[in-house]
Structure formats: C-alpha cells, structure tokens
Amino acid sequence: xxxxxxxxxxxxxxxxxxxxxxxxxxxxxxxxxxxINVALLPAPGQVLSALIGSRAALVPYSxxxxxxxxxxxxxxxxxxxPLGALxxxxxxxxxxxxxxxxASQMVPKVAIAPVFVVWFGTGLPSKFLVAFLISFFPIVxxxxxxxxxxxxxxxxxxxxxxxxxxxxxxxLRLPAALPSIFAGLKxxxxxxxxxxxxxxxxxxxxxxxxxxxxxxxQVDTPxxxxxxxxxxxxxxxxxxxxxxxxxxxxxxxxxxxxxxxTATM
Amino acid sequence: MTAAQPLLPPDPLVEVRGxxxxxxxxxGASVEALRPIDLEIGRGEFLAVVGPSGxxxxxxxxxxxxLVPASAGEVLIDGAPIEGPYSRLGIVFxxxxxxEWRSVLxxxxxxAEVRRMDMVEARVRxxxxxxxxxxxxxxxxxxxxxxxGMRQRVAICRALLHDPPLLLMDEPFAALDAITRDQMCLxxxxxxxxxxxxVLFITHSIPEAVFLxxxxxxxxxxxxxxxxxxxxxxxxxxxxxxxxxEGFTRHSGRIRELFEAQGILREART
Numbered sequence: 001x002x003x004x005x006x007x008x009x010x011x012x013x014x015x016x017x018x019x020x021x022x023x024x025x026x027x028x029x030x031x032x033x034x035x036i037n038v039a040l041l042p043a044p045g046q047v048l049s050a051l052i053g054s055r056a057a058l059v060p061y062s063x064x065x066x067x068x069x070x071x072x073x074x075x076x077x078x079x080x081x082p083l084g085a086l087x088x089x090x091x092x093x094x095x096x097x098x099x100x101x102x103a104s105q106m107v108p109k110v111a112i113a114p115v116f117v118v119w120f121g122t123g124l125p126s127k128f129l130v131a132f133l134i135s136f137f138p139i140v141x142x143x144x145x146x147x148x149x150x151x152x153x154x155x156x157x158x159x160x161x162x163x164x165x166x167x168x169x170x171x172l173r174l175p176a177a178l179p180s181i182f183a184g185l186k187x188x189x190x191x192x193x194x195x196x197x198x199x200x201x202x203x204x205x206x207x208x209x210x211x212x213x214x215x216x217x218q219v220d221t222p223x224x225x226x227x228x229x230x231x232x233x234x235x236x237x238x239x240x241x242x243x244x245x246x247x248x249x250x251x252x253x254x255x256x257x258x259x260x261x262t263a264t265m
Numbered sequence: 266m267t268a269a270q271p272l273l274p275p276d277p278l279v280e281v282r283g284x285x286x287x288x289x290x291x292x293g294a295s296v297e298a299l300r301p302i303d304l305e306i307g308r309g310e311f312l313a314v315v316g317p318s319g320x321x322x323x324x325x326x327x328x329x330x331x332l333v334p335a336s337a338g339e340v341l342i343d344g345a346p347i348e349g350p351y352s353r354l355g356i357v358f359x360x361x362x363x364x365e366w367r368s369v370l371x372x373x374x375x376x377a378e379v380r381r382m383d384m385v386e387a388r389v390r391x392x393x394x395x396x397x398x399x400x401x402x403x404x405x406x407x408x409x410x411x412x413x414g415m416r417q418r419v420a421i422c423r424a425l426l427h428d429p430p431l432l433l434m435d436e437p438f439a440a441l442d443a444i445t446r447d448q449m450c451l452x453x454x455x456x457x458x459x460x461x462x463x464v465l466f467i468t469h470s471i472p473e474a475v476f477l478x479x480x481x482x483x484x485x486x487x488x489x490x491x492x493x494x495x496x497x498x499x500x501x502x503x504x505x506x507x508x509x510x511e512g513f514t515r516h517s518g519r520i521r522e523l524f525e526a527q528g529i530l531r532e533a534r535t
Contacts, residue, residue, distance in 0.1 A: 154362045160330050161379040162352035171375065175366050251366035253407045 042222040050222035051229060057211060062230055065208040068124060068196040069238065072131020076188050080136040081181065084143025088173075105137045109195065113202040122203045131195030135188035142184025146177025179254050182246040189242050193235045208234075274307025278431060278463045279329060281305070283338035286324050297488035298324050301338060304482065304491070308430075309461040313474035315520060316484030317529045322467045325489070326435050329465060330356060342431065352380075354431040355424030355462075359439045361416040363408040369395065369419050370404040376426040387426060394422040398452055414445035418452070425456070432457075434466045438473065447505060450476055454503060471524075472508060475499075475516045483523050492523055 024044050030036070031043040038046060051058070083101075087094045109130055116126040150173045158168050200209025208231050215223035247255070281304040288296045298321040306312045316322045327333035329340055331351040340347045355376075363372045370391055377387035395401060398418040408416055417437060424432060438446045450473060457464060468474050474481045481495045497516055499507055507513050524530040 151360070151362065153358055153360055154364075156327075156332050157356060157358065157362050158375075158379065159350045160332055160352060160354070160356050161376055162350065163379045167379060171378070172364070175364070253365045253409050256409070 039219050039221050042225055046222045047225040047229060050220075050226040054211075054223055054226055058208075058226065058230055061206055061208050061211050062234065064124075064206045065196050065200065065231070066234060068127040068131055068199065068207065069192045069234070071124070072128040072195055073135055073189055073192040073238075075128065075132040076136035076139050076192065077185070079132075080139030080184075080188070081143050083136075084140040084181075085147050085169075085173075087140070087144045088147040101137065101140060104133065109134050110198055110202075113199055116199070117203045122205065126202075127196050127199035127204070127207070130199035131192040134195035134198075135192040138184045138187040138191065139181070140184075142180045142187075143177060146180030147173050149180065150176045175251065175254070178250045182242065182250060185242050185246075186239060189238050190235060193231070193238070197231070274305055274310055276308050277305040278308045278310075278343060279304075279306040279465065280341040280344075281325075281329065281338070282341070284325070284328055284335045284340060285337045286321065286328065286333070287336045299328075300488045300490040302490055306463055306465060308463055311457060311464045311466065311477060311479045312482065313466045313468060313478035313480070314482045314484060315468055315471055315474040316489060317486050317524070318469060320484045320486050321489030322484055323435050326356075326433050326465060326467050330354065330433055353429055354433055355427070355429040357417070357420050357424045357432070357434045357437040359436040361408070361413075361420040363416055363419055365408055368405050368407060369400065369411070372408065372419055373423045373426055376423050380427055382427065390428075391422065391426055394425055395419075397456060398422060412445075414441050414449060417441065417449065421453070421456070425462075428460070430462060432462045432464045434464065436467055436469065439469070446473070451505065453477065454501075458502060471517045471520045472513075475513060475520070476503060476508060481516070481520065483520055485527055486529060492527065493519075495519060 028044050031041060042050070083097070087097060112133070113126070113130050116129050120126040120129065150168075154172055155168055158172060163171075196207070197209040197212075200207040201213060204210040208227055212224055212227045212231075215221075215227060281302060283301045283303060284299065285297075285301040286299040288298055290296060302325070304312075314322050314325065324333060328335045329342075329347070329351075331340075331347040331349050342351060342353075364375065367375070370388070373391040373395065374384070374387055376382075377384060377391075392401075392404065395404060398421065400415060400418055400422070403411065403415070408419065411419070417440075421437070438449045441449060454477065466474070466477060475497055478497055481497060482491050483493045483495070484490065485492050495516055499510075499512055499516075521530060525532075
C-alpha cells in the first residue's frame with residue numbers, strides 16, 4: 001500500500017552503518033591526534049585487540065550474564081503479563097496489589113541487591129532476581145494499560161452476541177493489548193540488562209559485570225571498553241529479538257497504528 | 266389522518282411494558298433517564314425512535330437488548346421476558362466497532378465464531394452479504410483501508426450474519442456525511458425488504474426516521490417518554506424523491522411541531 005513512500009531497504013540500512021564508521025573514525029583520529037592516555041580513552045583499535053585478547057574470559061562471562069538477563073526477563077514476562085491482566089479484571093486484586101507494586105519499584109534496586117546476596121548467595125539467583133525485579137514493572141503496567149484499552153462498546157456488542165468472558169479476552173482484550181505489551185517488553189529487556197549487571201556489581205565471581213569491575217580495578221581501560229562493547233551487543237541483539245517476535249505476533253494493522261502514534265510523539 | 270394514539274400492531278415481536286430507567290450516581294443522586302414507557306413493535310415492522318440527544322433513546326435500545334437492566338417494567342421478545350443479554354438479534358451502533366486487526370470478512374465472521382455456527386456456511390453467507398452492500402473485492406482488506414460508510418456496511422453485515430429476526434440500530438449513520446447517509450438508508454431498505462426483519466432504529470434525524478420507518482415514535486427530552494407515535498403510510502419501495510412529496514413533508518412537519526412544542530427547536534428571535 002505505502003510501498004511508494006518506502007525507501008529501498010538496502011539504502012535504509014546504509015545510514016546507520018555509515019554513521020557508525022564516521023564515529024569510529026573520529027574517535028580513532030582524536031585519540032591519535034591528541035595523544036590521549038590509553039587509561040583515559042583507548043582507541044577503537046586498542047579496544048578491538050583487548051576484545052580479542054580477553055575472549056577466553058569474555059565468552060563464558062557473556063554466557064553467564066546472558067542467562068541472568070534471560071531468566072530475569074522471562075520471569076518478568078511469566079509473572080508480569082498475568083498480573084497486569086489480573087489488575088484489570090479484578091478490582092480487589094488491583095486494590096491489594098497496586099500499592100505493593102509501586103512500593104517494590106520505589107525500593108532502589110542497587111540497595112536491595114546486597115540483601116538478595118545474603119538470601120540467595122553469590123550465584124545465579126541473586127542476579128536474575130534483580131533483573132526480574134527491575135524489568136517486571138513496565139510489563140505489568142503496559143499489560144494493564146493495554147488490556148484496559150479495549151472499547152467498552154465492543155465488549156457490549158460481543159456480549160449481546162452471547163460471548164463469554166474468555167471469548168472477550170482472547171478475541172478482543174488480548175489482541176488489543178499486544179502493541180502496548182510489546183512496548184513494555186522492549187523497555188523491560190533493556191532494564192533486565194541493567195538488573196543483571198547491578199546484581200553482578202554487588203557480589204559475583206563471573207559475568208560481564210564482574211569482568212568490568214575487575215578490569216576497572218586493574219586500570220585496564222581497553223578491557224573495560226571491550227566488556228562494554230560485548231554488553232551493548234548483547235543488549236541490542238536481545239532488543240531486536242523482541243522486535244522480531246513482535247513482528248510475528250502483533251497483526252500488521254495494530255503495528256502500523258502503534259508506529260503512527262509513536263511517530264507523532 | 267394524524268395518528269395521535271400509539272397504534273398497536275396485531276402481532277408484536279417486541280413488547281416494552283412500563284419500562285423506566287433511573288441511574289444512581291456516585292453520591293446517591295439519581296438521574297431519571299426514562300419515564301415509564303410502553304411500546305410494541307410488530308413482526309417485520311420498521312420502527313424508528315426519534316428524539317433529541319440525551320433523551321434516553323439509546324438506553325431504551327440497551328434495555329431491549331438486555332444489556333442494561335430496566336429499573337421497572339419488563340421487555341418481552343416473542344412473549345418471553347428478557348433477563349440478561351438477548352442474543353437472537355443483531356445490533357449496529359453509531360461506532361462501527363470493527364476489530365482493526367481482522368480483515369473485513371473476519372470481522373463479519375466474528376458473529377459466527379461467538380455463536381459457534383458452521384464456519385463454511387457462515388463464510389458463504391458473509392460473502393453474499395458483503396456483495397449485497399457493494400463490498401465484494403474488499404473481503405481481505407483491513408478496516409483501516411475503508412471509508413466510514415464502508416466500515417459501517419461491514420458492521421451491518423456482521424449484525425445480519427446469523428439472520429436475526431430482530432435488528433437494533435443505534436444512530437448507525439450519525440457519523441457519516443449526508444450523501445453517504447442517503448445511500449446507506451437506501452441500501453438498508455433494500456436489505457430489509459429481502460427478509461423484513463423487525464427493526465428498532467434510533468436516530469435524531471427527522472427525515473431519516475420518516476424515510477425509513479413504518480412508524481415513528483417521537484421522544485421528549487430527558488427523562489424520555491413518547492410524546493407521539495406516527496404512522497408513516499408512505500408507499501414502499503421508497504425512493505429518495507419521496508422526501509419531496511406532500512405526504513413526507515406532512516409527517517416531518519408534524520414531528521418538527523412536536524419538537525417545537527417541547528422547546529427542543531426554537532425559531533430565531535427577531
């Protein structure tokens with residue numbers, strides 16, 4: 001329909017690639033030109049060699065952190081989506097849970113992470129629980145928002161046809177809520193990355209957060225940057241995975257509407 | 266031949282008996298939306314209810330559909346009292362209420378899904394209905410690709426898919442432009458002439474009511490009650506030109522006079 005207004009895909013992909021190359025070139029040029037101390041700001045080339053040099057640590061540590069992120073995010077989805085739906089459908093649940101929910105978000109996650117270490121040790125659980133705690137709130141809120149967005153007149157119409165609550169939920173509320181839910185999932189995914197690193201910063205003996213702290217302690221700035229590069233790459237890939245799933249799950253007309261509404265913001 | 270008394274149809278499908286509605290507000294303050302009203306709609310009759318905004322005519326329709334309980338009185342359809350949503354009917358609202366993520370055909374078919382109808386048969390019937398309203402070739406389109414008039418046609422097809430004996434329409438053309446409205450009225454009459462469903466048609470347009478209906482019930486402002494019920498004896502099938510005939514203007518003039526007497530319409534002060 002709108003193919004005429006769309007640029008060729010190949011050309012569209014060119015813009016970000018060119019932008020990244022320009023930034024890297026400026027960075028490399030500035031470091032060489034002003035002879036900046038490597039402990040202050042390593043050049044992209046030095047970061048690349050640190051990346052290759054530390055790969056023996058970076059690969060397994062990435063795996064650890066990735067598992068923490070995914071388990072935390074997964075818990076956020078499994079608990080957050082039903083909770084968001086429940087808040088819409090049950091007034092008592094909303095009244096009971098809402099204050100607790102808000103309070104749980106007001107607790108600074110950095111402050112609660114040490115408590116998790118005391119409870120669950122320095123292993124995986126204390127990390128993914130921080131990731132979960134930080135990421136499930138936007139999922140709950142966006143789900144509740146989306147479920148509540150169904151037109152009440154549409155609900156009346158379906159009821160007049162003889163539809164039950166389950167039918168109204170599966171055919172109306174859930175599809176109508178999908179764009180909002182996925183908006184929440186994208187925020188939650190980036191927060192889950194933050195949560196895993198916060199958890200590792202507090203107490204850990206593996207993972208990218210641990211790697212960053214260790215390299216920082218050694219004043220090995222190229223290694224710190226290498227760790228950041230890997231972490232950023234993981235975050236970007238996970239974000240796009242959510243987008244891929246969104247494309248598969250959310251029907252096209254709803255996606256278009258969501259895109260239009262974000263375009264006007 | 267000015268019909269002053271409600272003429273009772275010999276074989277009523279819908280009987281509204283002393284139905285009133287009082288909404289209780291948040292602070293216990295109650296608002297009377299409908300005064301006790303009586304109404305009978307005959308089998309195969311096209312009855313229009315015309316009244317000013319907020320007179321409770323939509324509330325009346327919701328009560329007939331069983332979506333809103335009456336505060337007093339009762340509604341009988343086919344002799345049986347209505348308790349809870351009544352489903353042997355089709356409803357068209359002012360909003361088309363299409364699901365944006367479903368194609369035109371699938372929007373019509375949701376009626377069949379709710380009712381667990383035979384999907385193969387339903388699909389054939391849906392296509393036939395869409396053809397009838399001039400939407401053949403649009404079955405696979407999404408609602409966002411249609412005009413307002415086309416969307417409302419889809420909503421009408423959806424309301425008719427299960428071939429209901431009763432059709433409730435709540436200002437279905439109010440959001441459309443004048444020319445589209447005229448076309449929709451003509452199309453509605455041609456669909457109706459096939460099956461002669463019993464129709465309760467709510468509107469605030471006097472000419473629309475007179476053009477479409479066998480009888481027009483005129484409502485007063487809130488709390489709503491019928492001030493008069495007019496028999497429209499105009500010949501069917503009706504063409505748009507009927508609106509320029511003397512019979513038509515006599516009926517619409519009578520309704521205007523009723524509105525003026527109620528203070529709903531006033532002449533400009535000179």
